[in-house]
Amino acid sequence: ELKVEQNPLFLSMQEGKNYTIYCNYSTTSDRLYWYRQDPGKSLESLFVLLSNGAVKQEGRLMASLDTKARLSTLHITAAVHDLSATYFCAVDGMWGSQGNLIFGKGTKLSVKP
Amino acid sequence: DTAVSQTPKYLVTQMGNDKSIKCEQNLGHDTMYWYKQDSKKFLKIMFSYNNKELIINETVPNRFSPKSPDKAHLNLHINSLELGDSAVYFCASSQVTSGFSYNEQFFGPGTRLTVL
Incomplete structure (x- = not known):
């Protein structure tokens, strides 16, 4: 069974601090996706990581992929309140790039002043 | 010019009723999906269509019936609604x-x- 595990599931941070969200997965996929969901809203694609060692950055968020360790990280630098949301990682399901995504349970991030 | 749109946004109904949700995408994608997000925010695939053809049908009660009239539309019809069907249903698309x-x-x- 394909599994995607995120930790932590809940994260309360102070503004200005750094932290990392971890995503472990059980497939041999070399692709990994990060999404953001604001309360009551849709899922917004943040990053698509396509190979081992891939690193992508946008603003205060940086995502990386280690396919050998089956691990992706989402690093938050100098957090601000606007980053408060739930972050999901996902991998391709059993149909590979032609099928569904398998999502982690999400990490609910709350950034406090 | 919303890329993926769904109607309705909210649906409140009684147990036993039949309801439909509609989805349209204007991205020109060839594949569309229905996901269910439960109260704990867990997202799970229900169905996937590629060019109007069903390609993924997860273990979903047969009260749920998807229909894709063309590759830009994917609808979800639910018969005999149950309390456990209460959730957020997301449509998605990709190429x-x-x-x-x-x-x-x-x-x-x-x-x-x-579902009440």
């Missing part, structure tokens, strides 16, 4: 042919279904 090597999916705004 999985024409040489794409990854499956970035774009999600609609969701339909919050409440």
Whole structure:
């Protein structure tokens, strides 16, 4: 069974601090996706990581992929309140790039002043 | 010019009723999906259609019946609604042919279904 595990599931941070969200997965996929969901809203694609060692950055968020360790990280630098949301990682399901995504349970991030 | 749209946004109904949710995408994608997000925010695939053809049908009660009249539309009809069907249903789309090597999916705004 394909599994995607995120930790932590809940994260309360102070503004200005750094932290990392971890995503472990059980497939041999070399692709990994990060999404953001604001309360009551849709899922917004943040990053698509396509190979081992891939690193992508946008603003205060940086995502990386280690396919050998089956691990992706989402690093938050100098957090601000606007980053408060739930972050999901996902991998391709059993149909590979032609099928569904398998999502982690999400990490609910709350950034406090 | 919303990329993936769903109607309705909210749906409140009684147990036993039949209801439909509609989804449209204007991204020109060839594949569309229905996901269910439960109260704990867990997202799970229900169905997937590629060019109007059903390609994924997860273990979902047969009270749920998807229908794709064309590759830009994917509807979900639910018969005999039960309390446990209460959730947020998301439609998504992606382009999985024409040489794409990854499956970035774009999600609609969701339909919050409440069964009383």
